[in-house]
Amino acid sequence: MTPNLTLAPEHMAHVSVPQDTAAAASEDAGVAVGAEILQVRNLSKIFGPKPERALEMMRQGRGRNEIFEVTANMVAVDDVSLSVRAGEIFVIMGLSGSGKSTLVRLLNRLIEPTSGSVILEGRDIAPMSTVELREVRRQKMSMVFQSFALLPNRTVLDNIAYGLEVSGLKKAERYETARAALQRVGLGSYEKLLPSELSGGMQQRVGLARALAVNPSVLLMDEAFSALDPLIRFEMQNELLRLQKEEQRTIVFISHDIEEAIKIGGRIGIMKDGRLIQVGTPAELIQTPVDDYVRDFFRNVDVSRFLTASSLMERPEKGVFACDVGASAERYLNDMIDSNVDCGYVCDEAGRFVGCVTLDRLHKAGNRTVRDALHPDLHAVQSEADLHELATVALGREYDVPVVDGDGKLAGVVSCRTILRQVLERRAA
DSSP: BSSSSSOTTTTTTOOOOOOOOGGGGOOEEEETSSEEEEEEEEEEEEEOOOOHHHHHHHHOOOHHHHHHHHHHEEEEEEEEEEETTTOOOEEEOTTSSSSSHHHHHHTTSSOOOOEEEETTTTTETTTTOOHHHHIIIIIIIEETTOOOOOOOSSSSHHHHHHHHHTTOHHHHHHHHHHHHHHHHHTTTTTSSSSSSGSOOOHHHHHHHHHHTTTSSSSSEEETTTTTTTTHHHHHHHHHHHHOOOOOOOOEEEEOHHHHHHHHSSSEEEEEEEEEEEEEEOOOHHHHHHHHHHHHHHTTTTTTTGOOOOOHHHHHOOOOEEEOOTSBBTHHHHHHHHHHHHHHEEOOOTTTTTTEEEHHHHHHTTTSSBHHHHHHOOOOOOTTBBHHHHHHHHHTTTTTTTEEOTTSSSSEEEHHHHHHHHHHHHHHHH
């Protein structure tokens, strides 16, 4: 018999398995969360005296080193295409010299591209005039640098308000906006201090608040935390995640640290020698690396905490059905037998997970209710449960593990076989 399918008797009303609700949650700078806000198409950057010749060799499939030997040109970014969704943190990572910092500077034309396009909210920034580009940088695409880049002779509040001042906002309005941004990063009482009077972590918070103050469509962060001490860096990562949970901003984050990338990144793009090797969620990169280069990034990382129930679960094969748990258990027994199912996941009419029933428990319940037949030991886990928790729950269990979302609705199931395979792969690595 086939285990772990949902009950599907004629008395049940169909309830859809909930999809990712982020896309419908809110809007980010006029673009619905989940929609593409930034597209990069065949973007390349070649440094040197003869970029046209190098570009032609690149299109012929010649390698980076060969192009440099022949033309003395360095291919920094090689035909990169990607898209960033509104409301996500998209991390671009790679080793030193991989082209990641050059790429992020191509996005706002701090570095002029050799070829390709960058389309922000439907507009290509390549043909923009200097005036138009300046407005994009002021209002649409803010940047947080590794070096903080604060003005040393201005107070914290004036540093945050600087971009608004350049934009022509009146003093009272820009200070009000700057104070609100300062509060969001937890430095509300430090507005009169100078940058030199702050710690490195505080200075980076000010830099972040300055970028947030202009409410950009896309926030670019170039190795923003890499100069910080480990503990402060950890705190800033948590701070960024806290702000992201509250506001769902669109962030392109540059990092060389895989632990940082998989902690904060909704999706990660891995670069090598100017090329984008693979893009995916942390779980996708961990489970299905495209080559050994990508696989090696995770070799010394305990990735089990990043493999969550939501990344390992599957949709129940026959959908999700609501059940009147007050109805007689006996009426469902034959339906389970006819469906070749010996375990079912019971939800109420709103789709909230109630519990599991098995053929044996339905049979023993007889004329009693479905509620009486629910298995006392087959509990659900939250979608963010990691592999450690899943392994504990699945220990000695023969049925799939149900997964519920934040509203308690059944989101999917994780098979014990999948959990065991992932545990064994981690040990083998």
